Amino acid sequence: xxxxxxxxxxxxxxxxxxxxxxxxxxxxxxxxxxxxxxxxxxxxxxxxxxxxxxxxxxxxxxxxxxxxxxxxxxxxxxxxxxxxxxxxxxxxxxxxxxxxxxxxxxxxxxxxxxxxxxxxxxxxxxxxxxxxxxxxxxxxxxxxxxxxxxxxxxxxxxxxxxxxxxxxxxxxxxxxxxxxxxxxxxxxxxxxxxxxxxxxxxxxxxxxxxxxxxxxxxxxxxxxxxxxxxxxxxxxxxxxxxxxxxxxxxxxxxxxxxxxxxxxxxxxxxxxxxxxxxxxxxxxxxxxxxxxxxxxxxxxxxxxxxxxxxxxxxxxxxxxxxxxxxxxxxxxxxxxxxxxxxxxxxxxxxxxxxxxxxxxxxxxx
Amino acid sequence: xxxxxxxxxxxxxxxxxxxxxxxxxxxxxxxxxxxxxxxxxxxxxxxxxxxxxxxxxxxxxxxxxxxxxxxxxxxxxxxxxxxxxxxxxxxxx
Numbered sequence: 001x002x003x004x005x006x007x008x009x010x011x012x013x014x015x016x017x018x019x020x021x022x023x024x025x026x027x028x029x030x031x032x033x034x035x036x037x038x039x040x041x042x043x044x045x046x047x048x049x050x051x052x053x054x055x056x057x058x059x060x061x062x063x064x065x066x067x068x069x070x071x072x073x074x075x076x077x078x079x080x081x082x083x084x085x086x087x088x089x090x091x092x093x094x095x096x097x098x099x100x101x102x103x104x105x106x107x108x109x110x111x112x113x114x115x116x117x118x119x120x121x122x123x124x125x126x127x128x129x130x131x132x133x134x135x136x137x138x139x140x141x142x143x144x145x146x147x148x149x150x151x152x153x154x155x156x157x158x159x160x161x162x163x164x165x166x167x168x169x170x171x172x173x174x175x176x177x178x179x180x181x182x183x184x185x186x187x188x189x190x191x192x193x194x195x196x197x198x199x200x201x202x203x204x205x206x207x208x209x210x211x212x213x214x215x216x217x218x219x220x221x222x223x224x225x226x227x228x229x230x231x232x233x234x235x236x237x238x239x240x241x242x243x244x245x246x247x248x249x250x251x252x253x254x255x256x257x258x259x260x261x262x263x264x265x266x267x268x269x270x271x272x273x274x275x276x277x278x279x280x281x282x283x284x285x286x287x288x289x290x291x292x293x294x295x296x297x298x299x300x301x302x303x304x305x306x307x308x309x310x311x312x313x314x315x316x317x318x319x320x321x322x323x324x325x326x327x328x329x330x331x332x333x334x335x336x337x338x339x340x341x342x343x344x345x346x347x348x349x350x351x352x353x354x355x356x357x358x359x360x361x362x363x364x365x
Numbered sequence: 366x367x368x369x370x371x372x373x374x375x376x377x378x379x380x381x382x383x384x385x386x387x388x389x390x391x392x393x394x395x396x397x398x399x400x401x402x403x404x405x406x407x408x409x410x411x412x413x414x415x416x417x418x419x420x421x422x423x424x425x426x427x428x429x430x431x432x433x434x435x436x437x438x439x440x441x442x443x444x445x446x447x448x449x450x451x452x453x454x455x456x457x458x
Binding site: 035057058059060061076077078079081082083084085086087089090 | 380381383384411412415416417419420421422425427428453454456
């Protein structure tokens, strides 16, 4: 059956949706949705076709928005999406992960919620708040945010989260108890002799490889992979133009293929190295890297790409997409070999995700 | 519409009405303080309470509630006939 491809954009001023057929040659743009709220993350659930968007309003606080008709209409809920009285309130939703009707929600200040009714109500999984190291977690530049949310494909009780700047934590019991999983990742900003702490790393993005338990991590200080559930991490940054970046995106089927978008450095402006845009791809699990820049701007590219703004689709020749801090979306329909700009002049893009549907799923945005 | 005995006269921010399209821009409602007023609004339009009041609990930083022209807190008393405006700050960017 023919496919329809949606690219879901979370931006500073609402959700936008790019829509194409499986050729991915022509794209239409719809939006902004969600009352132009700042949206940190918008995702699609491929089984139900539901679209969720998480963010927070300066006026009204956090909420999860939902559309069951591909963006035409939206509802919103924050029922239960709150800490106990007396604690610092939830400011905004930062990350979403859906498994059927189960929806996991990462928030700022760092915490994890779960919905079992497709985003109508939320329950706080309070194990992170009870972790003995919690009082020592310090916020990164964007706050104390739970930005990466990996739910194991085979066993949903196994969860990894990335928290800036507390590091990677793992739960084997669905979020009740947690342990740090940061061994081997550097904290270059710490004094000499203290650069491999148990926690406190500035993790930027954690993803799980396709068809594998392997994890990949983009950190403030390097790129890493782990084949033991994060118990130990191995550097894979050799061959990349810098050790600094934000997003990471997996290939939909090949666990050895990973896409990164290194920036020039944490104290050098945080834009494309030499102001020339490139996505970097490994086909061998990080042993070697290729710069993919055919069709990307090769001069004056002073933009950044945020941690949730790089994604792939699931078509046979995978599409790769990224959204910039200056509101452009670049796409490749050949696994990164060639690129084109498919949207521009949008608000700052916080997240890019894809939703591939059977062509019969018409209507919507 | 003016506040009947025991009731107060409440006007809601247009931004709040965009989130809750079924809500009325102006209504009479019985409540003896701001916290009770927010509870009453939430009972009518579930979710509205959390949009006005955070879990501290406190009125959200960029929401203001004016009672007879003075900025209120959750504990502010609401005598019958009081005028209440729930407004959103001119924040943004």
